[in-house]
Amino acid sequence: MRMHLLAVTTVAAVALGTGLWSRPSLAKSAAAKPAVDPDAIAALQKMGAFLREQQKFSVRASVTTDDLLSSGQKVQFGGTVEMMVRRPDRLRMNVRGDRRDEQIYYDGKTFTLFGERVGYYATFQAPSTLAELKEVTEKRYGIDLPLADLFYWGTEHDGTADITAATHVGVASVEGTACDHYAFRQKDVDWELWIEQGPHPLPRKMVITTTSERSRPQHGMVLTWDLSPQLGDQLFTFAPPPEAHKIDFDVASQVGSRQ
Amino acid sequence: MSSMNKIGSRGLALVVFLAATAVAPRAGNAVVVVRTAVNYHPVARRAVVTTAAVATAVAVGTVVHSVPPSCSSVMVGNVAYQQCGNTWYQPRYAGSAVTYVVVNPPR
Numbered sequence: 134m135r136m137h138l139l140a141v142t143t144v145a146a147v148a149l150g151t152g153l154w155s156r157p158s159l160a161k162s163a164a165a166k167p168a169v170d171p172d173a174i175a176a177l178q179k180m181g182a183f184l185r186e187q188q189k190f191s192v193r194a195s196v197t198t199d200d201l202l203s204s205g206q207k208v209q210f211g212g213t214v215e216m217m218v219r220r221p222d223r224l225r226m227n228v229r230g231d232r233r234d235e236q237i238y239y240d241g242k243t244f245t246l247f248g249e250r251v252g253y254y255a256t257f258q259a260p261s262t263l264a265e266l267k268e269v270t271e272k273r274y275g276i277d278l279p280l281a282d283l284f285y286w287g288t289e290h291d292g293t294a295d296i297t298a299a300t301h302v303g304v305a306s307v308e309g310t311a312c313d314h315y316a317f318r319q320k321d322v323d324w325e326l327w328i329e330q331g332p333h334p335l336p337r338k339m340v341i342t343t344t345s346e347r348s349r350p351q352h353g354m355v356l357t358w359d360l361s362p363q364l365g366d367q368l369f370t371f372a373p374p375p376e377a378h379k380i381d382f383d384v385a386s387q388v389g390s391r392q
Numbered sequence: 393m394s395s396m397n398k399i400g401s402r403g404l405a406l407v408v409f410l411a412a413t414a415v416a417p418r419a420g421n422a423v424v425v426v427r428t429a430v431n432y433h434p435v436a437r438r439a440v441v442t443t444a445a446v447a448t449a450v451a452v453g454t455v456v457h458s459v460p461p462s463c464s465s466v467m468v469g470n471v472a473y474q475q476c477g478n479t480w481y482q483p484r485y486a487g488s489a490v491t492y493v494v495v496n497p498p499r
Contacts, residue, residue, distance in 0.1 A: 228488075235488050248490055252465075253472065255485045275487035378465070378472035383486040383493075 173299035173315045177326070180334045191217040191362040194279075196230065199350035207348045214279040214354075217362065221262045223369040228279055237278070238371040239266060245371035246276065246382075253380045254373060274382055295319040304330070307337040307355065321345035333360070450479050454494045455486075468498040 194214040199207050212230020217223075222241030228234070238245040241261055247254035257274065260266055270276040298318035305314040305327060312327040322345075327338035340353045373379070463476035474481040474492060481492035 233488075246485055246488060251483070251490050253483050253485070253490055274485075277488065378467065380472055380483050380485060380490070383484040383491065 168298040168300075168318075169296055170299045170301060173301050173317070174293055174296070176301075176313060176315060176328055176334070177293075180328050180336060183334045184336075187218075187220075187360055189219045189362060189364055191215070191359045191364070193357045194354045195357075196279075196352075196354045198352050199348075201348060201350065205348070207350060216279070217364050217368060218263070219364050219369070221264075223364070223366075224263055224266070225364075225368045226279065236371075238369055239263070240366070240369040243371070244270065247371060247373075247377065252374075252377050254371065254377055255380050255382045256371070257382060273384060308357070310337060312337050333358075450494045452494050452496055455491050456481070456494075457489065457491055459492050471498065473498060 192215075194216075195211075196214060197209050197211050199209050201207055210231040212228065212233055215225075215227040217225040222239075224237065224239040226235070226237035228236075234248050234250045236245075236247040236249060238247070239259055242259060243256055244259040244266065245254055245256045257269075260269055267278060270278055296317050296319050298316075300316045302314040302316050302325070305312050307327045307329075311330045313330060315326045315328065317324050317326070321343065323342040325338075325340045326336055329335045329337050335358050336356055337358075338353075338355050340351055342349055342351050459474045459481050460476055463474040463481070466473045466475045472483055473495070474483065478497070480495050480497050482495045483490050483492050485491075
């Protein structure tokens with residue numbers, strides 16, 4: 134059951150990140166699936182195109198994630214993700230939460246992961262672009278980059294085929310900003326997205342509900358964007374504090390070797 | 393918490409594998425994980441936290457997600473260790489989480 138849940142949510146995450154925003158081929162599938170409102174899909178694509186235009190940005194996500202205690206009671210954990218990007222080769226990320234503490238630095242040459250609480254950092258020689266970086270961090274090092282799906286919104290992977298329902302729910306306010314509220318369904322996952330109205334069609338809020346789990350745990354985030362941030366070079370290069378110690382990545386365990 | 397302590401060392405190795413790959417556990421763990429694109433926590437990471445407190449001899453190669461608070465951070469030959477009595481751990485990143493593997497005493 135849990136394996137199923139994980140598989141499903143992983144698929145959902147990939148789908149959310151990869152194709153939904155990028156593919157313009159909805160007309161045929163919409164005819165076959167009338168529950169899918171083509172305008173809702175078009176809104177995803179418009180948002181994705183706008184995000185791909187941004188050469189630099191920073192975004193702060195306030196995140197909540199449900200877990201289950203062994204008693205079955207659902208509890209919520211929280212955190213924030215700050216992400217600063219300068220295309221094509223600069224990334225900085227700060228992840229802070231009840232159970233996470235990560236700083237990520239990427240300057241086009243070196244990738245560094247630093248855990249401030251534990252005082253350890255590790256580095257590897259990185260590929261020269263963000264697009265390649267994501268591949269390496271996930272496949273070789275097993276590092277999921279929070280919000281990294283942003284990078285996939287420009288790719289040709291198709292996620293629209295997984296959507297079984299797409300609806301414009303209405304107009305809603307997210308932290309005072311008028312948004313269009315959309316609801317989508319796919320196998321085992323319902324998700325909602327609030328897209329800012331007007332000239333900046335940014336994702337401002339997202340909620341993902343795992344419907345295959347009886348407790349229907351949710352993962353939610355509210356996003357605050359800055360499309361003209363000041364992002365100096367020093368932001369992207371790690372300078373270890375005196376008390377920090379360098380350790381290694383355990384790459385061996387990332388290639389599928391069971392212990 | 394007592395149920396968490398039942399995950400034994402065999403469970404630890406499994407947990408490490410899980411942390412690295414996000415494959416689900418078979419049974420007995422305390423936490424069901426919701427994995428999403430933005431924030432996910434490998435199964436039973438918190439469950440592991442308590443188990444390293446068993447301060448008996450730990451086999452070299454055993455991997456845990458945390459060490460007891462009484463351990464001290466020690467540098468030997470420019471390599472970082474956590475020394476917990478006679479047990480030495482070497483920290484390393486497995487994915488985005490630090491894990492600690494029991495090693496032979498470096499000195």
